[in-house]
Amino acid sequence: MMVGKYLKKCPICGGAVKRARAPYLMGRVVIEPKLEVDKCARCGEEFYTAEQVALAQEKATKLGIWKPWQGISITKSKKSTTVRGR
Ligand SMILES: [Zn+2]
Numbered sequence: 001m002m003v004g005k006y007l008k009k010c011p012i013c014g015g016a017v018k019r020a021r022a023p024y025l026m027g028r029v030v031i032e033p034k035l036e037v038d039k040c041a042r043c044g045e046e047f048y049t050a051e052q053v054a055l056a057q058e059k060a061t062k063l064g065i066w067k068p069w070q071g072i073s074i075t076k077s078k079k080s081t082t083v084r085g086r
Helices: 050-063 072-082
Strands: 017-026 029-040 046-049
Touching: 017 046, 017 050, 029 050, 046 050
Parallel strands: none
Antiparallel strands: 017 029, 029 046
16 A cells, blocks of 8 residues: 555554565565565555655666556556455
């Protein structure tokens, strides 16, 4: 899920959000193996800032994995807004 800023509380379940390192994936490709993210301790949702997503997309574009015109990021953000916990 993409957020405007770092969070302290999960907007989905209200659980505590803690800093963690998690791989950032685009489809099945790992873009950043250890991206620093905020992760909900209760439902496990990961929160990325717009800046983190932009950097990951830039890297993916350079690697030739992600092409902006394919609109993968739009699909991804749509998906994460409809996901309720895991
Ligand atoms: Zn949560």
